[in-house]
Amino acid sequence: MPRQVDHESRRRQIAEAVCRLADESGLEGVTLRDVAARAQVSMGAVQRCFGTKEEMLVFALTHIGERVAARVGARIAASPAQSARTALGHAATEVSLLQEEHRAEARVWLAFVAQAAVSPSLAEIVRTNYAGLQALFARLIAEATETADPERTARTLLALTDGLTTHVLIGHLTPAAALDVLDAHLNDLWGPAAA
Template identity: 40%
Template sequence: MPKKVDPQERRTLIADALMRVAAEQGLEAVSLRHVAAEAGVSAGMVQHYFRTKDEMMAFALAVVRDRSQIRVTEAVARLGDNPSPRLLLRTMIAALLPLDEQTRSDGRVALAFLAYTAVRPAAAAGLREETAQLIAFIASVLPAPNANEAAAGLLALMEGLGVYLLGGQYTAEQALSALDAHLDMIFNSAAPG
């Protein structure tokens, strides 16, 4: 009797291999052949699940996004009911930053995908909507009178800190200290008096 194959499981196996290739060798090394070798499957199997490199990249980014969402959800749940807006934002952003080996690996893939979308705008279509949603959520908990601008700045800070962490220019402590200083600036400037 033939073994039942879970297509989602196979796609995830292939996406994990793609992420390892991208994280270890850079995005330019990502090809159907390299990903197949890393996954221990045939190039034909990779092509069965992903017709193009763009499809593989989009799926790998979705896997990274799902992992990030799980990290954020778990971190926020540990805060209990009704955390302060500052603590909520710090916790969410810290969960998204590449502060350990797993998150650095995911961060390298996300950064590679962002660079990839810079020359393939169609591949970035979904990111625009997600970015707008994230900015809207952050703005909804900020006390600043110009909350949308402050939210965009906070998101840009997070991305910049992520790049510096991945490049080794900042340690985790330096990144978190910079995040705290920026959050203090936002929340203290909104305080009365």
């Protein structure tokens, strides 16, 4: 058993490079050569880690999805004592990737989502991520409000956060405006339901 290399960490390293490139010039700016260069690795190494380009993209997308999910989870776990209202607010804010330092992640996610519309293998991963987030939202909503249909409310919130993210990326909304919209929506969720 000669020279063993940590494949997993290398794959992550390459996935990071994919994300950086996709952030800068979209998903079509992601070529094997550029990825290799950005990851400080030879093209051969990239080809060893991933048999094909699509395989690489799938891994990168999964990688990002996990990162976002992890951050949302951490944000919720970080302050378990607070009300479910603020927990939900934090979660939704995190999903929206509104903060400047996560804008890149959002751009990459958007690029992948668009590609997923014509690529079943990517679409499946995206769906899985959305399903997870929606379930999380639904749980928080159910235990924090008397909403009749938590699932529908969760679907609404998820779609809203997604749309807001997109609109911020495009420059149609400022991050502040998006936060304002999100906050108002959450307030409406509590206000009328309690009344």
